[in-house]
Amino acid sequence: MPKLKIFNRDLPLHLVLLLIALPTFFPVFVMLSISGKDFFQYGQQPLLPTLPFNFANYEVAWSFMSSTYLNNTIIIGVGVAAILLFASLTAFSLARFSFPGRKVLFYFVLAVLAIPSTVILVPLFMLIVDFGLLNTRWAVILPYAASQSFAILVFYTFFYTLSKELFESAQIDGAGFFQMYIHLGLPLARPIMSAIGVFLIWLLWNDYIWPSLVLSDPELQTVALKLVVFYLGRGIPEPGQGMAASVISSIPLVLLFLVSMRTFIAGLTAGAIKG
Secondary structure (H helix, E strand, O other): OOOHHHHHHHHHHHHHHHHHHHHHHHOOOOOOHHHHOOOOHHOOOOOOOOOOOOHHHHHHHHHHHHHHHHHHHHHHHHHOOOOOOOHHHHHHHHHHHHOHHHHHHHHHHHHHHHHHHHHHHHHHHHHHHHHOOOHHHHHHHHHHHOOOOHHHHHHHHHHHOOOOHHHHHHHHHOOOHHHHHHEEEEHHOOOOOOHHHHHHHHHHOOOOOHHHOOOOOOOOOOHHHHHHHHHHHOOOOOOOHHHHHHHHHHHHHHHHHHOHHHHHHHHHHHHHOOO
């Protein structure tokens, strides 16, 4: 009975929040609606659903997009793993240990965040060409793995506010740097690491600019790059097939969020408390 009273009391608030959220879900509804239309149906009714639902759009889109999932898995998997490992190590060192130049190094990390990513595209591209990595997966993985400033800042904020006594007692027991990092830092930072990982996967999965500069081989193209090619490179106006490709490209991110939703929210909450 008390739960029913609470629900009735909060019902107006839930309805208001639902109305506010509707504009957010409307583009998703339009995307799903268009993905089932052929060209004639789209010309007759571009937004609302029509029958019959044209599943052939998904067959065409999948045949074009399927090869990109392996590329994204390798590139983003290696890149995000490297970011989480090296960023957490760097942040742990800056937050828990005093050494000459520590503040200067931390301020340098903050300064990197202020540099627009478009400014370094040309020198970064020249480095990739000089290293002979053009049209390889490493041309995308290495710049992704080097983009650690944001992750370092978040990890630093978390590690800095942990109890000093916890690490002092570990040092008294003879624990070294890597022992404290592995047995204290990483377990405590697991929610933060999960939240950063999900955010980075979302960010890199949708990246188009950098892969378009260094990957021209169709066999190595990422999902975002292949999606643009599917829309614009065929010369055939097929909005239904294009939206079907968009749905297919977004499914892994939706599944990732559903699977990691609890740890992702826990990481955001932990970051808010520690910050």
